[in-house]
Amino acid sequence: MVTTTTARASARLSEEQLLQMYWYMLLSRRLDERAWAMHRQSKIAFHISGMGHEAAQVGAAFAINRGVDYVHPYYRDLALMLAIGITPTDFMMSLYGKKDELSSGARQMPSHFSSKALNIVSSSSPVATQVPQAAGIAFAIKYRQQMGLQDPNDETQPRLVFTTLGEGSTSQGEWHEGMNWAGVHDLPFICMVQNNLYAISVPIEEQMAVAHVADRADAYGVRGVMVDGNDVLAVYDVMAEAVERAYNGDGATLVEAKTYRIVPHSSDDDDRSYRSREEVEEWKKKDPILRFQKVLLEETILSDTLIDDYESRARDAVNKAQVEAEAAPWPAPEEAIGDVYAPLEAI
Amino acid sequence: MTVMTLIDAIREAMDEELERDPRVFITGEDVGERGGVFRATQGLHEKYGDTRIVDSPLAELSIVAIGIGAALTDLRPICEIQFADFIHPAFNQIVNEAARFYYRSNGQWHVPLVIRSPYGGGIGGGLYHSQSVEAFFAHVPGLKIVVPSTPYDAKGLLKSAVRDPNPVLFFEPKKGYRAIKGEVPDDDYTIPIGPARIAREGRDLSVFAYGMMAHYTMMAAEKVAREDGIDAEVIDLRTLLPIDKAAILASVKKTGKALIVHEDNLTMGYGAEIAAVLSDEGFEYLDGPVKRYAAPDVPGVPFSHPMQEYFMPNPDKIADAIRDLAAY
Ligand SMILES: Cc1ncc(C[n+]2csc(CCOP(=O)(O)OP(=O)(O)O)c2C)c(N)n1
Ligand SMILES: [Mg+2]
Numbered sequence: 070m071v072t073t074t075t076a077r078a079s080a081r082l083s084e085e086q087l088l089q090m091y092w093y094m095l096l097s098r099r100l101d102e103r104a105w106a107m108h109r110q111s112k113i114a115f116h117i118s119g120m121g122h123e124a125a126q127v128g129a130a131f132a133i134n135r136g137v138d139y140v141h142p143y144y145r146d147l148a149l150m151l152a153i154g155i156t157p158t159d160f161m162m163s164l165y166g167k168k169d170e171l172s173s174g175a176r177q178m179p180s181h182f183s184s185k186a187l188n189i190v191s192s193s194s195p196v197a198t199q200v201p202q203a204a205g206i207a208f209a210i211k212y213r214q215q216m217g218l219q220d221p222n223d224e225t226q227p228r229l230v231f232t233t234l235g236e237g238s239t240s241q242g243e244w245h246e247g248m249n250w251a252g253v254h255d256l257p258f259i260c261m262v263q264n265n266l267y268a269i270s271v272p273i274e275e276q277m278a279v280a281h282v283a284d285r286a287d288a289y290g291v292r293g294v295m296v297d298g299n300d301v302l303a304v305y306d307v308m309a310e311a312v313e314r315a316y317n318g319d320g321a322t323l324v325e326a327k328t329y330r331i332v333p334h335s336s337d338d339d340d341r342s343y344r345s346r347e348e349v350e351e352w353k354k355k356d357p358i359l360r361f362q363k364v365l366l367e368e369t370i371l372s373d374t375l376i377d378d379y380e381s382r383a384r385d386a387v388n389k390a391q392v393e394a395e396a397a398p399w400p401a402p403e404e405a406i407g408d409v410y411a412p413l414e415a416i
Numbered sequence: 417m418t419v420m421t422l423i424d425a426i427r428e429a430m431d432e433e434l435e436r437d438p439r440v441f442i443t444g445e446d447v448g449e450r451g452g453v454f455r456a457t458q459g460l461h462e463k464y465g466d467t468r469i470v471d472s473p474l475a476e477l478s479i480v481a482i483g484i485g486a487a488l489t490d491l492r493p494i495c496e497i498q499f500a501d502f503i504h505p506a507f508n509q510i511v512n513e514a515a516r517f518y519y520r521s522n523g524q525w526h527v528p529l530v531i532r533s534p535y536g537g538g539i540g541g542g543l544y545h546s547q548s549v550e551a552f553f554a555h556v557p558g559l560k561i562v563v564p565s566t567p568y569d570a571k572g573l574l575k576s577a578v579r580d581p582n583p584v585l586f587f588e589p590k591k592g593y594r595a596i597k598g599e600v601p602d603d604d605y606t607i608p609i610g611p612a613r614i615a616r617e618g619r620d621l622s623v624f625a626y627g628m629m630a631h632y633t634m635m636a637a638e639k640v641a642r643e644d645g646i647d648a649e650v651i652d653l654r655t656l657l658p659i660d661k662a663a664i665l666a667s668v669k670k671t672g673k674a675l676i677v678h679e680d681n682l683t684m685g686y687g688a689e690i691a692a693v694l695s696d697e698g699f700e701y702l703d704g705p706v707k708r709y710a711a712p713d714v715p716g717v718p719f720s721h722p723m724q725e726y727f728m729p730n731p732d733k734i735a736d737a738i739r740d741l742a743a744y
Contacts (some may be wrong), residue, residue, distance in 0.1 A: 138434020139489075175523030183521045190488060192519035195512050201478040202513065205493075212491065215467045216438050227489075243508070246478035253473060408519045408558045410658075411526035411581035 078309035079302040082131070084370050088303035090131055090152075090301055091365060092379060094123040094358050099383040101155050103391065104179075105165055108336045113164045117180050117335040118216035119147040121299075123355030125151050125263050125326035128304025130157040132312050133231050133259075134224065138204050139238040139393070141190040141199040145182040145263060145330070149233070154187045157386050161394030168400040173188050174408075175292035188227055199258060200247030207256035207321070210337075221318070229257040229315035236325075237268020237276050251321035252290035258321040259311045263298060268336045270343035283325040298326030299357040302364070331356070418600055423593040425567035425600050426456055426532075429574035432604065434464055440578060443470040444496025444532075445481055453498055454534055454593055457557035477496040480506040480531060484514050484583075487529040492578055499545040500535035500587060502574045514583035515558035530574070534590035536565075536628050536679055538728045541706045543659060543716030548680035553585055554657050554689070560584040560609055565630035569654055572607030579714060580609060596631055608654050612663040619648035621673035623743055624664065624690055626653040629677045629729060636734035643735075646742045656686055664690060672703035675741050679729055682710040704744040709737040732740040 082090075097119060104116040119126065122145050130152035133140070137230065142149055146162065163179040172183040172191065183191035190206070192199055194230070207230045213219035217362040219226050238244060239262055251258040262282045266273050279285060286293025292314065296307045304326055311322035329352040333340040365371035420428070433440045442457055448471040451458030461469040472479045476497055497503045503510075510531070517525045537546035553559055560582055564570035570588070577584040589596075597629065613629060616637050625633040630652040637740035640646040651667050668674050674694055678689035687708040694706050709729060711717075717727050 085642070132494055173520050176522065177520050183524060185521070185524040191517055193512055193516065193520065196506060198481070198508060198513050201481030201483040201509070204478070204489070205482035205487075206487070209486040209489040209491050212441065212467060212486070213489075218438060230485075230737075243477060243481070243503075246473070246475045247481065249473055251473065251484060253478050271689075312731055408523040410560075411518050411523070413579075413581065413615055 075341075077302070077306050079305045080123050084133065084381050087365060087370055090127050091128050091361055091371065092129070093148055093152040094301065094361060094382050095379055096157065096386060097123050097151050098358055099387050100149055100151070100160060100390070102110070103387050105332070105336070107164065107391070115178055115336055116164065117144045118330065118332045119160055121143040121265065121329050121331040121352065122263050123148040124301035124361065125261065125298035125304050126329050128301040129231065129261055129308045132305050132308035135231065136187045137225065137227055139188045139190060139202040139227045139230040140180050141194070141206065141230060142192055143234050143238075144192070145235070146182065146233055146360035147180065148187065150182050153189060155182060155184060155189070156399070157390035158393045161390040162397060166399070166400075167394055167397040174404060185285070197234055197241035197243035199232050200244045201235060201250065202247075202286070203260070204247040204250040204256060204258055206230040206272065207251060207258035207338060208254060210257050211254065226372055228314065229259060231259045231261065233261045233263060235268060236264035236273055236282050240276055248289040248291060248323065255318070255320035257318070259308070259315060259324060260321070261324045261326055264325055264327050265330045267344065268329070269338065275389045281325060286323040291323050293323045293325070295325045295327065298328030299355050299360060301357060301361050323399065327356070328357070418602060419597055421580055421594050422564075422567050422570055422588070422596045423454060423456055424739055425571040426574060426588060427458065427646070428600070429571040430457065431460060431463070432553060433492075433575060433578045434460065434468060439490065440492040441468040441470065441486070441690045442494045442495065442496065443472045443482060445472055445474055445498045447471060452496060456496065456532070466561045473659065476502050476506040480509040480514065483529045483531070484509060484527055487527045488517070488525055488631065490528070492528055494530045494532060494578065495733065497531060497575040500533040500546050500549045501544045503533055503549055507552070508660050508694060510559070510583070510585070511556050515556045525581045526581045530577045530586055531583070532586045532588060534593070535587045536589045536591055536719035537547040538628070538724065540589045540719065540721070540724065541717065542719035550587055550648065551680055551685050554686055558582070559657055560655065561587070562609055562655050563587045563589070563627040564654060565592065565627050566596065567600050567654055569607055569613070569652070571600055572605050573609060574608050576606045579606070583726050584609065587627065589631070591628050592724050610658055611655070611658060612660040613652045613654055614667070615647065615652040616650040618671065619623045620647045620648040620671060621675060621676060621738065622649045622651060622671045623675045624651045624653060625641035625677040626656060629679050629734075632729065632731045633677055633734055634727070635731035636738055639731060639735045640738050640742070644739060644742070648738055648740060649695060656744060659689065660694070661693050661697065664693055665701070668694055668698050668715050669701045672701060673741055673744070674702070674706045675737055676706070677734055677737070678710050680710060683713050684710060685710055704741060707737065707741050709734060712732065
């Protein structure tokens, strides 16, 4: 396992950065809660939530070169996306499926994130397909550096790829093959498994015979680390080390962030049939936002007034995003048939 | 002009594209020092080294996925699937991913990827070294599918595939790798992906084919011209997706009859789409039924020679099919 408290990379985060991290976690939570409410009001057809995963995602986001390094995310990554630059309005637009929605022009369901400008790669629904693609992106980064097409020290260029998925999705062959390439070629690649103990209803014991996803790292010749995914600073620490390794050409890292989703799998799921209320309540006590709040209060970086202030800012941001998305036009029906082939000039 | 084999033309196309553009690289099983099991990449590792000619792990879905990822960053990967029979593990990456990126990202991300693969039977390969897989992919908008039958077309089309911003499946008739020879220009040229080619002008009926069957159909057309005075027009489709409807309709407008030949099995094969196009848009041109000559509906090409030959179309059998339709 990793980093001792004395050498913690997170100790170097400024107060401003810590508050930004808190802000993105909070904003994500409030936006997410609003989406659930909108679904209950029948304003939107579907929502898939990241509630409970905010620390894992924001801790990771702050360790990479946000908006420059490639990110190939999955559907729970709302907090990660906000921290990289997707806006609440972008997200609201996707919930409604409004015209020119950022990720897909509203062709895809919500939470299938993409922004070419931010190097967030378009994601699909079949789980784990992003992992071998992310290995391909990492392969390309290394290729460009070896071919002299890119200076390895140029911080304006992507120098690694960060990809995410759930623990259940690691049962896919796609995951295995992607990890294998990352190991064989020592790629600048970080895969974070957000282990929330369930794949919809299926518990981890029925998914794998090993105790930890990170145990599998050895099989691929990559470094494996486990971290408390509800501790944003601990996540930042292990990610900072993984990023350093990637930038220095020292190879790939598998990060397993242990966490929990405190809500059902999606707006179509009812989790009462497969997990006890006691278990859910237990995990709600470990809420990553409350936990970080406590740390920041102890360090007097946050105060009760500041907390209220952040709450009202988050509420305003969510309200504004909802109003903007509601007012936005629907796509023209004929937009259904565009963009099948890139024109030859795209080259 | 130089006379060369189909596989030489394919290798030359890759060599010249590697030379032209540092973003081009090749990956696949045994493509490195071994030069590929069919020698399509022979000498390229020696010339371009480990960085650009990359032996992959024995894992097809990631051969394609690595290509997709690299293509997303604007490199120009050429991925080799050793036999088309082994492309199926990569179906998810090709169909759910490569084909859908441009559409699903509202035109933000495109995938300039080439997947080359030898296909087809008649080589003693049995069920799993003989398959034709084009029909699975021809149903998928967002993919382009090319199947050349001559060295000239193979080289020009492969270069276009490398320069195309979309995912291109490039299926090579492996039986013709060394059997098919032809003239190839010495200078750089490309052939656009899309248009079919009139391989032989004729008045009596149109025969549509691609790959090895285009080659055989040419032989069959010469035979029926010689023996029966039948003047068949042969259309080498070359690109299966997007489909060249205009060329198909123009030919049948002239001849009034259509025969489609493929070595893939009959039912739901590529020929069904051509027949449908003719029925939808060329009905008034037709003087007879649209006929298909294809392999039988069995799960694969059998190994033993007599059974294999029973399965495979050949110039004599195609000639018979031409005669039957001409007599209608
Ligand atoms: C290939 C594939 N099979 C099934 C599904 C349906 N599905 C969507 S999410 C999911 C569970 C994923 O669980 P996990 O990987 O643990 O991620 P989590 O949702 O828990 O974050 C399933 C079965 C899918 N999207 N893709
Ligand atoms: Mg899970």
